[in-house]
Every structure is written in C-alpha cells, then in structure tokens.
Amino acid sequence: MYYYTDLHIHSKYSRATSKNLNLEELAIWANKKGLNLIGTGDFTHPAWFEEIKEKLIQADDGTFKLKPEIEKQIGANIKFILTVEISTIYKKWDKTRKVHHVVFVPNIKSADIFRKKLDTIGNIKSDGRPILGLDSRNLLETVLESGENSFIIPAHIWTPWFSVLGSKSGFDSIEDCYEDLSEHIFALETGLSSDPEMNWQVSKLDRFRLVSNSDAHSASKLAREATVFDIEPNYYSIIEALKTGKGYTGTVEFFPEEGKYHEDGHRKCNICLTPEETKKYNGICPVCGKPLTIGVLSRVNELSDRKEIIKPPKTAGKVFSLVPLQEIISEIKGIGPASKSVTIEYEKLINTFGAELEILQNIPIEEISKHSALLGEAISRLRQGKVIKKAGFDGEYGEIKLFNKNELI
Ligand SMILES: [Zn+2]
Ligand SMILES: [Zn+2]
C-alpha cells in the first residue's frame, strides 16, 4: 500500500495565499486528494501557531490531528506534522544568496524554541514564510539546536531566484550552502520544474533522497506533487525513510515542463528558449537585450556531469508523473480550471470514485469511461505518459495537454 504525503504547503498567513487556507480547509482537501499526511506550513507565524495549538492534538509519533469534534463537524481527517518554509537572504562570496528551506520539528516544544530564536533574528510576524538575513548554514544550526530530530529539506532546489542550486542566487553545491553542517541534509525537494530524472544527471546529488510537494498556496492545489511511502507515515518513519530508504517509495511529479521555470526566457518579451537556443543568444534576450531568466533545464545541464542518466541505485525512488484532475476536466470542457462547472464535475468524480490520486492512478479505465468516455481516454493516455507538452518559463506555467485541439471539437 502507498501512503501519500505533502510536506511543503502554506497557510493563509503566507503572502499570496488563499484567505480561507485554514486547518479545516486543508484537511478537507487533503482527503479529496487522497493524502495521508501533510505539513502544517507556517508554524513560526504567531497567529497560525495559536490556531495549531488550539485546534490540533499531538500523538507521540510526532503527528497531529484535528480535535475529534472538529473532524466530526467537517467530515474529514488528516495527520499533520509541523513544518515551515524559511527564506534566507544574505551575501556570501560577493554574491547575494536567496535560498528557501523547509523546516521540520517533531513537537510544540521544539517549534517554540525555534520560533523564539528566529524572533530575535528577524520578523516572523509579517509573513508565514519569514524572510531572514541569515546564512543558510546558521539557519540549519538553529534548526538542529531546537531539539532532537528537527531537520531541513532545501526547497524547490532548482528555481532560479530562491533556491540552493538556482541560477540567479544559489550555489553550485549543497555543501557550499550548508558547509560543515551539510551532512545533516539528507533529502532535497525537486520542485515543480524538475523531476527526479533531471536530478539524476548530477552525480553529487546521488546521496540525497528526493521529495516532491505541492508548495500549495490554495488548498485545491494540494498533492499536485507528493512524496510516497510504503510504511505508515509519521514524523519518525518519514525521517527514517528519507535517511535510509526503508519505507521510501518515491514521488508524484508534475511533468517538469509544466513548472514555471522549466526553460529559459522572458515573460514580458514573450520569449521562451531551450538551453541550446539560449547558448546561441549568449544568454541575452533577443527582444530587450537583457540577460534571460535561466530556467531549471539549463541549470541542470550546467551542473550535470553525466552524459547518460543513471538512476542512483541506493537512493532513487519510483516516479509517478501526473496532471491534476481539475486541469484534465478543464481541458475537456475547454474552460478555466477554476470555473464552476469544473468544480461541480470534480466533486461528482470524487463522490463517485474516491480520492483524486486513486482516480488518476488506479480506478479501472472502463469504470471512468462509463462516466465519461473522454475522461477515460484522457486518464488512459496520462497513465501511458502520452501527453503534449508546452514548457513553462520565467514565471509562466507550462501546459500539459492530453488531446490535440481538433480531437475536442
Ligand atoms: Zn519557496
Ligand atoms: Zn513554499
């Protein structure tokens, strides 16, 4: 049996997130998606931390659940673990570095120690994802000092502006970033714009297990990526699985082309280039003459030391490439994924067949086809990896389609 987790998410207290992103909403959507455990996100934020303490109860395996009366009221239940994303911005070796990290702690006590320490360093009140002028190495030290079993997973490690290996403000290796404490990093988040196969091109990443998470800013986006385990996930089994591989299965992935920073380009100039084309233009935008935003594919190529992709035998997991169900319905109906009739159809499907991850991966195609022949065909193609890709660039999402335009007229 597979268990699905989504470990990097946000609350309504992070910038640019949905206003109704509270714990109940997260639980309801986690159930619709078929997740077994999610992060709380944003636990350093005072108001969110109060909500966590008020509405959740802790088990001794490092997980939390909504109080029974709340679960009953909303008809949903999910396990949480305490997580927060931290953005560090600082100068190192004459370059400005901006790195995002997902922090995990096993209990309220460690969370409190960590929050209080950060409160003396910077502002944790204005944003659920605090921005601190702190060296990443020192952030990791603070995490480790907050108590036993607290840890960091570097977030979306390839995005150009805000990640450990990003082209604009990252480093060339995990070790350059976390220095003498690097051994405490054992997992990396691939982010929406890269998939495990791309990461396997860089041999110095072989020792890390790869995780994927939604980084959702609204609850309906949960599980668009996820990390999969084959043992019941709790705080400690997740650490064990990510450190040793015991219980680690792999990841649910976006097709990386769908991510906002897959290829290179300029959104304003409407220029999207492959790594080869970027080289031809010497990294300069042919429209405005300014440096292009170098995407994840180029950056992986730059750090790659392998001609052929080799699956690291010790750490590699399975890869499940999916497209969110709302997007598939939206393509079939020819209207936006947030529109009402997509929502109605989505709810109908969840009520008929069960959770979204089940529908996308396991419900027999014949059964889905009885409900909608087009949807059956779409999901059949998805399961075979027969998709049509248009790459994202410079903050613009890419598109993954299952039908040619003329098939849907
Ligand atoms: Zn981030
Ligand atoms: Zn995030």
Ligand SMILES: [Zn+2]
């Ligand atoms: Zn331009």
